[in-house]
Structures are given as structure tokens and as C-alpha cells.
Amino acid sequence: DAGITQSPRHKVTETGTPVTLRCHQTENHRYMYWYRQDPGHGLRLIHYSYGVKDTDKGEVSDGYSVSRSKTEDFLLTLESATSSQTSVYFCAISGASGRLNTGELFFGEGSRLTVL
Amino acid sequence: SQQGEEDPQALSIQEGENATMNCSYKTSINNLQWYRQNSGRGLVHLILIRSNEREKHSGRLRVTLDTSKKSSSLLITASRAADTASYFCATDLTGANSKLTFGKGITLSVRP
Numbered sequence: 001d002a003g004i005t006q007s008p009r010h011k012v013t014e015t016g017t018p019v020t021l022r023c024h025q026t027e028n029h030r031y032m033y034w035y036r037q038d039p040g041h042g043l044r045l046i047h048y049s050y051g052v053k054d055t056d057k058g059e060v061s062d063g064y065s066v067s068r069s070k071t072e073d074f075l076l077t078l079e080s081a082t083s084s085q086t087s088v089y090f091c092a093i094s095g096a097s098g099r100l101n102t103g104e105l106f107f108g109e110g111s112r113l114t115v116l
Numbered sequence: 117s118q119q120g121e122e123d124p125q126a127l128s129i130q131e132g133e134n135a136t137m138n139c140s141y142k143t144s145i146n147n148l149q150w151y152r153q154n155s156g157r158g159l160v161h162l163i164l165i166r167s168n169e170r171e172k173h174s175g176r177l178r179v180t181l182d183t184s185k186k187s188s189s190l191l192i193t194a195s196r197a198a199d200t201a202s203y204f205c206a207t208d209l210t211g212a213n214s215k216l217t218f219g220k221g222i223t224l225s226v227r228p
Contacts, residue, residue: 004158031213031214033214033215035218040220041220042204042218042219042220043159043218044218045216045217048213048215050213058215059217090158090159092159094213103147103149103164103208103214104149104161104164104214105149105151105159105161105206105214106161107158107159107160108158109157109158110156110157
């Protein structure tokens with residue numbers, strides 16, 4: 001199994017509070033991704049990173065920010081959580097180290113966030 | 117908008133039977149991938165097929181790709197109860213950064 005750890009795995013918070021989800025990898029892979037999974041929508045890309053301090057928006061980036069100060073950590077922040085952000089969040093890394101990208105993604109176990 | 121759409125949405129078969137799942141997409145792709153997700157778990161990569169390939173095999177899995185029809189199929193032969201899961205197709209448009217677009221998934225139930 002790829003070394004990907006997400007934390008926290010479960011979180012309940014209130015509307016308007018900030019939330020940060022952490023993704024940690026031990027594989028030294030260049031690319032990291034944050035997806036959200038919702039019934040009826042499948043997985044949708046929020047943000048991704050192609051290197052330290054290099055990030056870009058995905059399909060559903062509004063209300064989310066990310067940071068990557070080290071290769072191994074990719075943080076997803078909800079500055080002011082809303083009920084529409086209740087979801088399961090998955091971190092993924094590409095099947096590559098260095099510049100060569102083999103194409104497949106390896107996923108973490110997910111972080112279930114409930115915003116009341 | 118959803119790039120890949122799977123069909124059917126749900127499939128229930130008996131153990132030992134074959135399961136066929138289909139995926140259609142809208143724009144040209146670099147590669148197409150299939151993933152499995154067991155309940156409450158993360159997605160697991162199954163197989164990747166590139167745009168210049170027509171068929172790939174991996175164990176009991178067979179994937180085909182028809183770029184003229186913009187469609188792919190995943191065949192699981194001799195299914196087992198342990199194959200019960202959700203299956204997703206994902207398309208990679210550029211092949212440069214694995215920014216995959218996923219479909220909504222197919223729920224496969226294999227009855228013992």
C-alpha cells in the first residue's frame with residue numbers, strides 16, 4: 001500500500017468554523033490531489049499540487065484553499081465551513097516520483113467531514 | 117460537467133458470472149483508468165489503458181477502449197463475492213499531471 005495518511009479521519013464541526021485536513025505521504029511523489037466524494041456526483045477534484053508551493057485549482061475549488069510547504073504534506077483548508085462542504089474528502093498521489101508520471105493515482109482512506 | 121459516465125449504475129450478479137461495466141466519455145483522452153472502492157475505503161487503481169491501446173488484461177480483468185465511440189468496458193470474469201464494490205472510470209485528458217475526471221460509479225453486488 002502507498003504510504004498516504006489522512007487526518008483527521010472523522011470531524012464534526014459547525015458552520016463558519018475553519019477546518020484543515022492534512023494529507024501526508026511517505027512516497028516522495030511530486031503530484032498530490034484533493035477530491036471530494038458526494039452521492040450522485042462521484043469524485044470531484046478540488047485542488048492539486050505539482051510540487052512544493054505549486055498548486056492549481058480543480059473543478060470545485062470555491063471555498064477551499066491548499067498549501068504545500070513540504071513534499072510530503074498537502075493541506076486542505078476550509079476557511080469558513082458551510083453545510084454544503086459536508087462530504088468525504090480523499091487525498092491522492094500520483095504513481096510517480098521525480099518528473100516521470102506513470103498515470104495512476106493512489107488514494108488515502110478518506111476524511112469524513114460533517115458541517116452542522 | 118462529468119467527463120466519464122458509467123453504465124449501468126448498479127449491477128447484481130451471481131458468483132461465478134461475468135460482470136460487464138461500461139464507461140462513455142466526451143472529449144479526447146490520453147488514457148482511461150478503472151478504480152474500485154470498497155465500502156468506507158479509498159479508491160484502488162485497477163488498470164490503465166492508453167488511447168493507442170484497444171485491450172488490456174490483468175488477471176480476471178479485461179478492459180477495452182474504443183476511441184471512435186469514446187467508450188470503454190471493464191469485464192470481470194468468474195466474479196467472486198469479494199468483487200462487491202463500486203467501480204469508477206476516470207479519464208486523463210493530457211497525461212501530464214494525472215488530473216483525472218471520475219464518473220459517478222457503478223455499484224456491483226456479487227451474490228454468493
